[in-house]
Amino acid sequence: MDKNLEQVYSLYTNGHTICTDSRMVTKGAIFFALKGDTFDGNKFAPDALASGAELVICDDPKFSSQSNTILVANVLEFLQNFASYHREKLNIPVIGLTGSNGKTTTKELINRVLASQYKTFATKGNLNNHIGVPLSILSIDNQVQIAIIEMGANHIGEIAELCSIAQPTHGLITNIGKAHLEGFGSFEGVKQAKSELYRYLSGQKGELFINSNNEILNGLASQCEFSHIHSYGSDNYIVSNSSTSDAYLCFDLEISGKKFKVNTQLVGQYNVENILAAICVGHRFGIEPTQAIKAIESYSPANNRSQILQTAKNNVVLDAYNANPTSMEQAIQNFNAMPSENPKVAILGDMLELGSYAAKEHQRIAQLALEVVDKVFFVGENFKQSCRGGLWFASHQELSEYLKANPLNRKTILLKGSRGIKLDEIVKQL
Template identity: 45%
Template sequence: MVNTEQLYHKFLECTGVSTDTRRITTGCLFVALKGGNFDGNQFAQEALTAGARYALVDDPAVAAQQPDGCLLVADALTALQDLARHHRQTLTIPVVGLTGSNGKTTTKELIAGVLSKRYITYATQGNFNNHIGVPLTVLSITDQYEMAVVEMGANHQREIALLCSICQPTHGLITNIGKAHLEGFGGIEGVRIGKGELYDYLASTGGTVFVNANDPVLTAMHQERSGFGQTVFYLEHNQPELVQESPVAVYRTDTGQTITTHLPGRYNFENMAAALAIGQHFGVSPAEAHHAVADYNPTNNRSQVVQKGSNTVLLDAYNANPSSMAAAIRQFAATPAKRKVVIVGDMYELGDESPAEHEALGQLIADAKFDLVILAGKDMKYALGALPKAYYFPDKFSLHNWLMDNPMTDTHVLIKGSRGMSLESVVPFI
C-alpha cells in the first residue's frame, strides 16, 4: 500500500484528479470511490485505458491486475482527503472558506468575481462542496493561483469541521443560519452548531472572520468564541445601502454612486455586501469591486431572471428550504408586476418537520395573495389547507401538461423548489 507522502509524489506526476470515468483526461489520477450503487474499483481498468496515469483503488484484487497503474490504499475516500490535506499544506495563499444555510454558491461566485479583479483566483467549481468535492477543489489549486475561495456544504454536524481540516481556510464567512437540512442536523440548533464549526476552526487557528453586522444570530455566534486573528463586520452603518430590492437589487455606495445588479432581493444584497467587504480587505479597488458585483449574472438556476416572450421568470430552482423559500416568497410579493404566479415544489430533507414546514409555507403564500399558485410534489399537499384555490400536481408530468394547456402572458413567475424537484424543467412550458 502507498502512504500519503508516496501518493503525493504520484499525484504531482498527474494532470488532475477525476472520480468519474466519463471525465477522464490524459494523465489524470482516477480515484475509485464507492457509492450506494457502485464500486469505482470496477472501473479502474476502464480509467487507465481511457488515459488515466494512475488509478487509486482500495481493492487488492483490482490492484493485483494492474500493478503498474494502480495505487493501493486502505480506503480511497480517506486517501483522497488526506492527499488534499497534504497538498493544502504546500500552499501559502489565502483561502476564503464559506458556508451557510442559503446563498453559498451565489456568494462564492460574487467573492471570486471581486477577488479576480486583482488576483488570480480559484473558486469551487459547480457544487463541489462536500466531503468529496472539497478535496477535489483543493487538489485543483495549483501554483499559478494567488487566492482561493472554497465553498463548504453540510447536512449534519461535524461535516464542516472535516471540510475545514481539509481546505484549512485562513479567512471565513457564514452567509446565514436557516432551516436547511433539518433532518440531518437535528433541528435549527443543530444547524447553528454545525455551521458554527467554521467559526470554531478560525478561532482555533487565529483566522480572519467576516460577519454580517445586521444578523443577530451570526453576531451572537461570533461573540461566543474568542481567538480570531481579525474580525471584519460588514453592513455596519448601512454601508453599502440597499435602495431597491426588486425586480433587481440596487444599492448606493458610500460615495453616493448607485449600482444596479442582476440579482433580486435583500438576501442577495447581503451576499453582495459580503463580497465587497472581502474585496476591500484584500485591497481590491472599490470601483473594480462594484463593477464585479454589477456584472455578475447567474446562469445556474439560482436567482436567475429568464425572459419567455412577454413573461418574466425568476428561476430559483437549484435548492429550497423553509428559510430560503420564505425569503423568495416575500421578495416576490414585493415585486411590482401586473400579474404574479408562483410555482413551488417540495422542500427536501426536513424529516418530521416537513408537514408543518410545508403547511407554514402555504399560509405564507396565501398571505401574499398571488394571482395564481401552483404546487408540485408529494409534500406540497400539506400547503393546500391554506391554499384551497391552488393547483396541485403530485408529479411534474401533469404540471407540464397543464402549463401547455394554460399559456401565460404578461406574467411574472417565481419558480422555486429543492434540487431533487428539478423545477427548471417547467421553463420551456411557460
C-alpha cells in the same frame, strides 16, 4: 509520510490530472475509484486503465492486481488526506464559506471582486461536500493567489471535517436558517454545525468576515477568538434607497463617508448582504469599493439561481436550484414586491430534507404564498396537505402535462423548489 501518498503526489505535481469518473479519464490521469450509494468505482478501474489512466487508486483487492494500481484502505479517506497534504503546500489565503442560504452567490461575488486584481480559484458548481472540497483543493495550482472554498453540510461534524481539508485562513458564514433540518435535527443543530467554521478559525487564529447586524452570527462569533474581525454590517456599510424597481436589485451605499450607487443583475433584497460581504472581502485584500462594485455589477447569475428569463410568453424568475423554509419565504416576499404589469403565478416545489418539520413548514409557506400571489401551483407530496386554494401536482411531469393543455400567457412566474423536484424542467412550457 505515507509512501503511497508520496508516489501519487509526485505524479500529480508533474502534471497528471485527478479524475473520479472513469468516463472522463484522459491519458495520464490519476483515477480515484470512489464508492457511492449506487456505484463502486473499483469496478471501473480496468476501464480507467484502458482509457489511458497512469494510475488507479482502489480499495478492493480484486482490482489491485493489475499494474499501475495502488491498494489503499479507503479511497475517499486517501483522497481527503491527499488534498490536505496539497493544501499544506499552498502558502495562500483560503477563504472558507458556508451558510444556509446564499453560499454560492456570495462565493461567485467574492470571486468576481477578487479576480479583478488577483489570480483566484473558487469552488466550481456545487463541489462543496466531502468529495467536492478535496477535488477543489486539488484544482489549485501554484499560480493561484487567493482561493474561495464553499463548504456545504447536512449533518453535524461535516463542516469541521471540510475545514480540516481546506484549512481556511479566513471565513464567512452567510446566514443560518432552516435548512437540512432532517440531518441536523433542529435549528440548534444547524447553528452548531455551521459554527464549526468559526471554531476552526478561532483555533487557527484566522480572520472573520461577519454581518454585524445578524444576532445569531454575532452570538456564535462572540464565543470564539479571531486575529481580526471584518464587519459588513450597518456600523460600516450604510445601505439606502434599496429597490427592485426594474426587477433587478439596486441601492445606494455609504462606506466611510463615501457614497456609491450599486446596480446589479441580481434579484432580491436578500442579496444586499451577499454583495456587502463581497465588498468587505475585497477591501480586506486591498480592492477599493469602486472597483469591487464594478465587478459585482458585471455578475449575472446562472445555474437556476434567481435568474430572470424572458420567454416568448412570460417573465420567469427561475430559482429552482434549491429551497428551504428561509430561502422560500425570502423568494416569495421578493416576488410579491417585484413590479409587474401582469398577473403573478408562483410554482412552488417541495422543500426536501426537513424531516419532522416538513408538514409545519410546508403549511406555513403555502399560506404565505396563497396570501400574496395571484395564483399558486404546488408540486410534490409535502405540499399535498397544504395546497387548498391553489393547484397541486404530484410531480413536475404532471404539471408539465397540465401546462401543455392550459398554457400560461402574459404572466410573471416564480419557479422555486428543491433541486430534486426538477422545476427547471418546466421552463420549456413557459
